[in-house]
Amino acid sequence: MQTQSNQVYARIRPLREHHGEGALRVPRRDALLGLVPATLWFLSSFAFSKAAIAREGLGDDEFSIDFGQGPLGMDLIEVRFPQGVPREKQSSRIIVDAVKAGGQAETLGKAKRLRPQVLVVSINGKNIEGMRASDALKLLREEKKKSDENNQALQIVFRDPLIFKEKLLNIKEGGAVSTQVGVQSSEELVVKTLKxxxxxxxxxxxQGDVLEVKYTGYLADTMEVFDGSSINQNGNFFGDQSLYFVLNQGQRQAPRAWEVGLLGMCIGEERRLVVPPSLGYGREGVPKGKIVPKLPVPPNAKLIYDVKLVGINGINVRTDDPTSLGTRVPYDYRDCRTVNGVSTCGPDVEGRRL
Incomplete structure (x- = not known):
């Protein structure tokens, strides 16, 4: 496996649909998938429970399609990560690998932008995130057979990182957008715009920008401050006035929730991130005195970060000049454009800037 700043490579196993028999099978060979979008990598890079748990309703970045009888018209694929660790410690996701021309997936999914690399969340209300490919395949076969025999639709829920990106770009003051990072309903990252x-x-x-931020971290249950860039703690200031870091996914220069939760921020904007334990300090927490004296972070603690973006790559004032940052590559927004104040993203606008 090779990992570059803007690319993630992963071993995959295709779930190919054979139209003659209307079934799916898992070939024995592995293939190599490149160019997984950074946001997709983040949203799919946390360990999920292996239990299939149905969640009520759709997330902000999810959509569903009701398939009829006959072949689905798409290939699914298993992505396993991280590489270099035992298989039992890896996590896996099922994503769309191909959409067949003229098939159900293309016809029903066109308006919802169903395409390769979109994640599969559930089948007929049964969550498959974190399932092994063989288990997901077995469930899909069983549910497809039952749906066809009962002349009922087969409902598949998908999660699209592009929707999450667009909602972050279009968020208004007082608005919020969320994404699921675990099977349990509590494993949800919420991004709110305060100002x-x-x-x-x-x-x-x-991605790749040097950000200057001011922030305060709270324990969500008590709203006690556990971290911050400039916190008055018992009459003394704790931490720096500002924090500088490079916004790079996987580099761990900042809390993991920031790696996506701060994307699309503009200078002067203030956001609140409501962070589940899996993106915080997890099962272990933080021992007493390691961050703020006398205040440990308990195991499985939900966190809140209030973050103000002060500067981007040394620029601290708003600018209308998209070239003000020199040769900066617009990776995250190279496929986005803004018309009449509304930002949309996708291959049809590739190469455009916000």
């Missing part, structure tokens, strides 16, 4: 400048300008925070 939005009247005009964001042409520059937004993206």
């Amino acid at each position: 939005m400048p009247e005009d964001c300008g042409a520059v937004r925070a993206q």
Whole structure:
């Protein structure tokens, strides 16, 4: 496996659909998948419970399609990560590998932008995230057979990182967007905008940028401060006035929730991130005195971060000049454009800037 700043490679196992028999099977060979979007990597990179648990309703970045009888018209694929660790310690996701021309998936999914690399969340209300390919395949076969025999639709729920990206770009002051990072309903990352400048300008925070932020971290249950860039603690200031770090997914220069939760921010914007334990300090927490004296972070603690973006790559004022950051590559937003104040993303606008 090779990992670059803007690319993630993973071993995959295709679940190919054979139209003659209307079934799916798992070939024995492995293939190599490249260019998995950074947001997809983040949203799919946390360990899920192996139990299949149905969740009520759809998430902000999810959509469903009701398939009829006959072949689905798409290939699914298993992505396993991270590489270099025992298989039992790896996590896996099932994503769309191909959409067949003229099939159900293309016809029913066109309006919802069903395409390769979209994650599969559930089949007829049964969550498959974290399932092994063989188990997901078995469930899909069983549910497809039951649906066809009963002349009922087969409902598949998908999660699209592109929707999450667009909602972050279009979020208004007081608004919020969330994404599921675990099977349990409590494993949800929520991004709220507390304050939005009247005009964001042409520059937004993206992968690879050096960000300057001011922040405060709270324990969600008690709203006690456990961390911050400038916190008055017993009459003394704790931490720096500002924090500088490179926004790179997987580099661990900042809390993991920041790696996606701060994407698309403009200078002067303030956000609140409600962070589940899996993106915080997990099962172990933080011992007493390691961050703020006398205040440990308990195991499985939900956290809240209030973050203000002060600067991007040394620029601390809003600008309408998209070239103000020189040769900066617009990786996160290279497929986005803004028309009449609404941002949309996708292959049809590739190469456009916000």
